[in-house]
Amino acid sequence: NSDYAMYQAKKMGRNTFYFYSERELGSINPLSIEMDLHSALERNELELHYQPKVSLKTGEVVGVEALMRWNHPKWGMVSPATFIPIAEESGLIVSVGEWALRTACLQNKRLSSQGYEIVMSVNLSPRQFNKINLVQTIENILKETELQPQLLELEITESMTTNIEQTIGTLHELKSLGVKISIDDFGTGFSSLNYLKQFPVDTLKIDQSFVRELSNKDDETIVKTIISMAHNLNLNVVAEGIETKEQVEFLKQHLCNEGQGYFFSKPVPEVELMGNIQQIQENPAKLGVTVEPIQ
Ligand code: C2E
Ligand code: MG
Ligand code: MG
Ligand code: MG
Numbered sequence: 001n002s003d004y005a006m007y008q009a010k011k012m013g014r015n016t017f018y019f020y021s022e023r024e025l026g027s028i029n030p031l032s033i034e035m036d037l038h039s040a041l042e043r044n045e046l047e048l049h050y051q052p053k054v055s056l057k058t059g060e061v062v063g064v065e066a067l068m069r070w071n072h073p074k075w076g077m078v079s080p081a082t083f084i085p086i087a088e089e090s091g092l093i094v095s096v097g098e099w100a101l102r103t104a105c106l107q108n109k110r111l112s113s114q115g116y117e118i119v120m121s122v123n124l125s126p127r128q129f130n131k132i133n134l135v136q137t138i139e140n141i142l143k144e145t146e147l148q149p150q151l152l153e154l155e156i157t158e159s160m161t162t163n164i165e166q167t168i169g170t171l172h173e174l175k176s177l178g179v180k181i182s183i184d185d186f187g188t189g190f191s192s193l194n195y196l197k198q199f200p201v202d203t204l205k206i207d208q209s210f211v212r213e214l215s216n217k218d219d220e221t222i223v224k225t226i227i228s229m230a231h232n233l234n235l236n237v238v239a240e241g242i243e244t245k246e247q248v249e250f251l252k253q254h255l256c257n258e259g260q261g262y263f264f265s266k267p268v269p270e271v272e273l274m275g276n277i278q279q280i281q282e283n284p285a286k287l288g289v290t291v292e293p294i295q
Pocket of ligand 4: 185
């Protein structure tokens, strides 16, 4: 869609050359995205889609990540890569993010009452993470939805950490609620290993940019290094963006715990989630039995 393409080009910044046609210029106003987003919640235009996380050892679905989608009346499905930054800048992320947390917890409560004990991951953006009442909000949502805290995981990124002491404090408070915490897009931020050691987190998620280029020796080294570092720090490690069998085999061989990506499943709407989990579960052969982990 050209509106959308133009919006993406604009988002890339002033140094990007892009030729706008008269028609295109007339048809979009980035401010209108913000205005529309304002009412998106009330109009029920937001949805969560769910992408499974699979144990590379057993082939079981051990978790699901909730990813926000906006079904815009004019533009159709808008990617969170587009609207989350706008929501973040305008402060709307707080209400939108709270909606996502509550919806994801309700969904996981439904799964757990049907016998699926899996961890539901929800992404937090910096503004949400630094909001003074975050811990209270999450505690309330857990109470309301009656979800066991250990079945909720919060995905944060290295860019949350503008004030290290405060970040460590918040992480400890969140951990004391009983929820899990993972560092998303790991390897793309700039946090020092010294901080990492002090963060009470459970999991590192290797950024998909490294997983995508596993045929590249440098990225291969980075992935191996992150896996062994995670294990040395007693952390679980997940690879995101897995698309091929070769990537699975490499990751299995280097004892990466879990994987997520189109190879297993794209993010799916709520109605497809249960069937999707069953399908992956029933087809462990997809993981292959040829690669024996190195002991
Ligand atoms: P993320 O948390 O790192 O999510 C991973 C992104 O990679 C998702 O994009 C997912 O659909 C995509 N992906 C998964 N597997 C593959 C694969 O095999 N190949 C490729 N090419 N892509 C894959 P999506 O859904 O567009 O989300 C983009 C980002 O938007 C997320 O990155 C996250 O940072 C943010 N986001 C999404 N939902 C929320 C939310 O509810 N709250 C907040 N604060 N941020 C969100
Ligand atoms: Mg994530
Ligand atoms: Mg990520
Ligand atoms: Mg990301």
